[in-house]
Amino acid sequence: MVVRAAVAGASGYAGGELLRLLLGHAGVEVGTLTGHSSAGRRLGELQPQLAPLADRVLAETTAGALAGHDVVFLALPHGQSAAVAEQLGPDVLVIDLGADFRLADPADWERFYGSPHAGTWPYGLPELPGARAALEGVKRIAVPGCYPTAVSLALFPAYDAGITEPEAVIVAASGTSGAGKAPKAHLLGSEVMGSMTPYGVGGGHRHTPEMIQNLSAAAGERVSVSFTPTLAPMPRGILATCSAKARAGVTAEAVRAVYEKAYADEPYLRLLPEGQWPATGAVTGSNAVQVQVALDAETGRVIVISAIDNLTKGTAGGAVQSMNIALGLDETTGLSTIGVAP
Ligand SMILES: NC(=O)C1=CN([C@@H]2O[C@H](COP(=O)(O)OP(=O)(O)OC[C@H]3O[C@@H](n4cnc5c(N)ncnc54)[C@H](OP(=O)(O)O)[C@@H]3O)[C@@H](O)[C@H]2O)C=CC1
Ligand SMILES: CC(=O)N[C@@H](CCC(=O)OP(=O)(O)O)C(=O)O
Numbered sequence: 054m055v056v057r058a059a060v061a062g063a064s065g066y067a068g069g070e071l072l073r074l075l076l077g078h079a080g081v082e083v084g085t086l087t088g089h090s091s092a093g094r095r096l097g098e099l100q101p102q103l104a105p106l107a108d109r110v111l112a113e114t115t116a117g118a119l120a121g122h123d124v125v126f127l128a129l130p131h132g133q134s135a136a137v138a139e140q141l142g143p144d145v146l147v148i149d150l151g152a153d154f155r156l157a158d159p160a161d162w163e164r165f166y167g168s169p170h171a172g173t174w175p176y177g178l179p180e181l182p183g184a185r186a187a188l189e190g191v192k193r194i195a196v197p198g199c200y201p202t203a204v205s206l207a208l209f210p211a212y213d214a215g216i217t218e219p220e221a222v223i224v225a226a227s228g229t230s231g232a233g234k235a236p237k238a239h240l241l242g243s244e245v246m247g248s249m250t251p252y253g254v255g256g257g258h259r260h261t262p263e264m265i266q267n268l269s270a271a272a273g274e275r276v277s278v279s280f281t282p283t284l285a286p287m288p289r290g291i292l293a294t295c296s297a298k299a300r301a302g303v304t305a306e307a308v309r310a311v312y313e314k315a316y317a318d319e320p321y322l323r324l325l326p327e328g329q330w331p332a333t334g335a336v337t338g339s340n341a342v343q344v345q346v347a348l349d350a351e352t353g354r355v356i357v358i359s360a361i362d363n364l365t366k367g368t369a370g371g372a373v374q375s376m377n378i379a380l381g382l383d384e385t386t387g388l389s390t391i392g393v394a395p
Contacts, residue, residue, distance in 0.1 A: 056380065059119045063111060064088040066230045067150045069100040071369035072280060073124055076105055078373065078387030084122045087114040087194035116140035121206065124376060128368075130233075133261035135171035138193070146192050146379055148372050149162030149174065152259070154195035161262035177375035180206055180319055182213055182271055188378040196375065197267075199231055199367030200260040200282060203293040205267040206322060206342050207359035210315035212272035216308060217297035217355050219276040221268060226285040227294035228333070231363045239284075244338075250265045251283045257292065258282055290333025291363045296354040305348040308355050312346050320385050321366060321374075333395060338362060340388040362392075 058075060062068040063086035086126045088111035091099055097107030112118040116137055119125045124146045127134045134153040141147055156162045159170035174195040179185040188194065197205070204223050211217040226249065229240050238244065252258075261280045268276040285292075299308070309327075316322040321340050325331065331343035343360045361367050370388055377384045 054152045054380075054382075055080055055082050055122035056283070057082045057121075058124040058126060059085040059087070059122040060126045060128060061087045061114045061119060062089075062126075062150075063096060063100045064091040064234070065092075065128055066234045066364060067368045068126075068128035069103065070078055070364040071128060071150070071372060072100065072103050072106060074365075074369050076103065076386055080377075080382055080386055081124075085112055085118050087112045087118055089114060094248055115151045124148065124380075126372060131166060132168055143192060146194070146376065148177070148194045148196060148376055150196045150368055150372055152198060152263075154193070155197060155201075155263055157266060158262070161266075165259040165262055166302070170229050176267075178202060178205060178267070178373055179374060179378055180322060181209055181267060185378060185384075189380050189381070194379060196225075196368060196372045196373045197229065198260045198263055199278070199291055199361070199363035200225055200258075201263040201267060201294065202367045202371060203291045203359045203361045204264050204280070204295055205271075206361075207293055207295045207344055207357040208268055208297065209271040210311050211297060211308070211355055211357065212268050212276060213315065214311040215272075216300055216303045216311055218300060219269075219272055219274050221264075221276060221278050221295055221297040223264070223278065223280045223293060223295045224283065225280070225291055226283045227291045228285055228287040228289040229328055229364055230288050231291070231367075232284075239243050245284065245286050247286060249283055249285055251281055253282050256280070275283050287333065289337055291359075291361050291367060292331065292333050293361075294356070295358070296349070296356045299348060299353050299355045303348070303355070308346050308348050312344065312357075316344070321388075321390060323390075331358050333360045333362070334358050336366070338365060338393040339390050340366045340374065341390040341392065353365075 154174035162170040
């Protein structure tokens with residue numbers, strides 16, 4: 054079976070990574086590509102790494118241009134997906150890489166995104182408890198945010214197993230591609246190179262409610278989250294340092310056993326051997342997630358560190374993995390666990 058897939062937002066970072074993966078996917082034929090300010094331009098000018106598609110010309114992002122495909126990926130800014138998606142009809146598989154359909158609570162959406170809530174779609178993080186089965190055969194998928202991917206995959210085993218209290222503290226560093234390709238002063242090379250800085254400090258980051266949603270579902274009770282993102286001088290990657298208070302009596306051996314069991318059959322989640330620590334460079338360009346755990350004897354906190362590529366497992370790889378499940382394909386088709394290093 055070969056499905057025909059359109060990509061809206063093909064000129065952006067998420068759209069570009071998605072096309073890189075789709076070009077290596079045996080079950081996908083790349084159809085229409087769309088852009089916004091770059092409509093009418095050749096893809097080769099904008100995404101020179103995608104050589105086989107260099108002569109494709111970007112169409113305007115309209116429902117008409119995206120019609121006639123089996124799968125439509127939307128890699129658009131927040132708030133742009135709903136209007137397009139509602140015109141695409143119920144039979145096409147629509148996969149939104151943006152935030153519009155990730156949150157279940159309209160109040161959370163309105164507070165963090167400041168616009169009316171468009172709705173909630175099945176959530177494209179198959180490794181979460183029950184999520185894989187919930188993606189089979191669906192026609193709409195909301196791909197998680199990059200930080201919630203790194204954090205939820207790091208912490209769900211601890212909450213699912215009940216070994217941690219319902220609070221988590223997270224500090225995560227992201228590469229600059231997480232902020233998209235559109236020019237912004239704080240992303241200039243002279244601002245970013247050789248410097249790191251936090252942002253969204255004190256509960257203000259829009260990924261906080263998404264993390265709370267995922268971790269609370271795993272815990273069966275509300276988990277409070279303190280999240281501090283930082284911008285790191287690298288193009289790709291997220292390193293998330295997560296901690297939560299261990300429940301009484303939990304030992305370091307018990308923590309490790311929980312993670313060994315939770316990740317045992319997962320194709321992309323890798324608990325590293327003891328003494329080895331996750332590195333963003335090791336997962337660059339791959340769908341892999343590296344994780345290490347420790348129990349801090351001084352504070353009684355379980356510490357879990359994860360590394361992902363924000364554009365691959367954190368966006369486009371997660372989208373392809375979820376598409377594979379929805380279409381009944383082998384979940385790993387077109388996705389690699391092999392990073393590009395150094
Ligand atoms: N970058 C990342 O690591 C991650 C991104 N995502 C999500 O993916 C989506 C795209 O992000 P990213 O690729 O980084 O962003 P970019 O800024 O790199 O790309 C945005 C894309 O959307 C198009 N676009 C811009 N404005 C409009 C508009 N008003 N209507 C229609 N299309 C528009 C742009 O077209 P043009 O260039 O032609 O103007 C471009 O193709 C976002 O929702 C983001 O949240 C999710 C997880 C991680
Ligand atoms: C470095 C950086 O700016 N990162 C982005 C997150 C990108 C992402 O995954 O999130 P969305 O899909 O929700 O946009 C941010 O902090 O807003």
